[in-house]
Amino acid sequence: MAELTSALTEAVFYILLSLGQPLHGYGIMQRAEELSNGRVKLAAGTLYGALTTLQEKGWIEPAGGEGRRKSYRITPAGRAAARAELARLQELTHNGETIIGRWTE
Amino acid sequence: MAELTSALTEAVFYILLSLGQPLHGYGIMQRAEELSNGRVKLAAGTLYGALTTLQEKGWIEPAGGEGRRKSYRITPAGRAAARAELARLQELTHNGETIIGRWTE
DNA sequence: ACTATATACATCGGAAGCCGATATAACGGA
């Protein structure tokens, strides 16, 4: 019933955003940093752990791979999750702007 | 280092937003639910745990209390943290909108 | 007077997520 658990972590959100096209794990790391203007640097443990749980949820799936690389692609369920998260963020941001905007100091 | 740990949790963000005026713990629970349009319901463990850690960080402080109630107020450091979090959320939302907007399906 | 509900604070164990360190290994350039 927890509404908070339904929120995606920033790591997961950027992983999903990084998969506009199929990409391998290390590429996701770099793309997430690029998409966030250098702010989000995924630790290895975070990334590879998330890749496992995201596959279990059916939000990403293997997309082959060349050599050592393992590529992943986002699934329709993954896109839906990212869109739902965006809606949550928009509401949260709006609420924050409204409330903080009323602070006098 | 970790850019992700610098993010506030939704629970903490709403607790700070709830403290536009001094309020006691149980009141924060209700105010957070109200501010989020019923979406965020803080569990007791989450709330009272967070009140302790937020005091340790100096983001909130005791503000007296009538009878059983313990009131808290937000500190300048707490307001700064909330504003920084809002900026992060604005950037995150903007990035999400841009990238998801380019998805074809 | 009895009972139910709301108010109010607090702690506990479990689950999940993130981090940094560590390990392994192939590749390319100096």
Add this chain to the structure above:
DNA sequence: TCCGTTATATCGGCTTCCGATGTATATAGT
């Protein structure tokens, strides 16, 4: 040859959240 980059993976530790449980008072209905 040595080093930095690429690349995947696991581990222990820490923090945070949740739901359950416990305790206690206040209020309102019957």
